[in-house]
Amino acid sequence: MREKYPSASRRLKQAARGALVLPLAALLSGCDWVVLNPSGDIARQQANLVVVSTALMLLIIVPVMLLTVLFAWKYRSGNTNATYDPEFHHSAKLELVIWSAPLAIIIALGSITWLTTHKLDPYRPLDRIDANTPVAPGTKPMDVEVVALDWKWLFIYPEQKIATVNELVLPEGRPVRFRITSSTVMNSFYVPALAGQIYAMPGMETKLHAVFNKTGNFKGFSANFSGSGFSYMHFATRSVTPDAFNAWVGQVQKDGGNLDRATYLELDKPSEHVPVIHYAAVAPDLFDAVVNMCVRPGKLCTGEMAAIDARGGTGKAGVLNVAALTYDKFGREQVTTAAPGMADATVRRFVRAYCADNRPLRASVARDAVPASLAAPTKSGPKSQTLGLVTTARPPLS
Secondary structure (H helix, E strand, C coil), X not given: CCCCCCCHHHHHHHHHHHHHXXXXXXXXXXXXXXXXXXXXXXXXXXXXXXXHHHHHHHHHHHHHHHHHHHHHHHCCCCCCCCCCCCCCCCCHHHHHHHHHXXXXXXXXXXXXXXXXXXXXXXXXXXXXXXXXXXXXXXXCCEEEEEEEECCEEEEEECCCCEEEECEEEEECCCCEEEEEEECCCCEEEEECCCEEEEEECECCCEEEEECECCCEEEEEEECCCCCCCHHHCEEEEEEECHHHHHHHHHHHHHHCEEECHHHHHHHCCCCCCCCCEEEEEECCCHHHHHHCCCCCCCCCCHHHHHHXXXXXXXXXXXXXXXXXXXXXXXXXXXXCCCCCCCCHHHHXXXXXXXXXXXXXXXXXXXXXXXXHHHHCCCCCCCCCCCCCCCCCCCCCCC
16 A cells, blocks of 8 residues: 655655755756857767767777676576586687678778768868858858967958957858967867867967858857966857858957057956957968067068078078077067168068079178178178178179
C-alpha cells in the first residue's frame, strides 16, 4: 500500500537528488554553444567538421567502452558458466574486426581532413556565402586590416578610410578579407561566431577570409596569452545589414578623429580596459608600416632592408648605419640624422636608387645625398661617426 504522505527519509532522499542535479544544471546554463552554432559560413563548416570527426571516433570509442564493461562482467571470477580457455591465443575473425574497423575510421578521417584543410584554408578566397549561395563572379571582398596591440585591437577599413579600436562591424552577406599583424608579441585573432582563430605576429601578415550569414552581436578576443592585460583583450563584434553598415560608417566619419602615425604611436603604448575609439581618417600606408616595423620616423622598413640585402648590402657604409638598420619598438637604438633635412626623404630616395637597375641614377643619388664633410673622416675630426642614414659613405658603384 502506497503511503499517502512521503516519509521524512524519502523526502530527504528526493531533496538530495535535487541538490545533485542543481549544480549540473547551473554549469550547463553557462555554456555558450556559439562554436557549434555559429553565424558565419566558415565557422559553420568548421563546426560540422568537429561533429563529423567526433561521431566517427565515437564509432570506435563507444563499442570499446561497452565491451570492456561486458567482458569484465561476463568473465568475472564468480561466473562459473563463462568458458575458461587459458590456451586461447589467436582468432582470425577477431583480428579482422579489431583492425578493419579502426582502419576504416582512420581512412575516413584522413580523407575528410585532407579535403577540409584545403577548402577551409584561411588564405583561400571564399567561393560561397552559405551552402545555397555561391559568391557572385567578380565580387570583391571587403578588406579589414587588423593590428593586435598591448592590450587592444585596432581595425582599419581601407575602403571606407576609417578605423576603430575594440569594435569590429561587418555587413551581413559580404565576404571579408582580414589582413592581420601585431605590433608586439604574438596574439591570436578569434571571433568564434565568424571563423577559426588565426595568429597575429609582429613583422608578419596573416590572412583570413570569412563572412557573416546573419546579423547579431558577438564577441571577439585574443586566444593567445600575451601579458598582464591579456584578460581584457576583447572586442565587440557586430554583424549588421548593408544599410546599417553604411550608416555606421557615416557616423564614424562624422564623429571620429584622425589616426596618423603620431597618434598610432601613442595608441601603441600598453594600456588596459580601452573603450571603443573611432577614427574618421587613417594614414593610407599605416598598416604596411606596422607590418614592416617602420611607423616611427627615421626607421628603414624591413622590406627596404631586404631589398638592400638582395643587392649585396651596403658594404663598409653599413658600419655607420647600425641604428637605421636595426629595430627597437621604443626607439632605444637612438636613430640620428647626418644633417638637417636629410632624414626620411633621403633614406627613401637612396633605397629606391640603390635597388633600381638604373646605375647612373644610383650613382647620382649617392653623390648628391652624401655631404662632402661626411664622406670620409679627416685627420682633425673623429675617426668614426654613428649616423642613422644609409646615405653616408658607401663603396663606389662599378
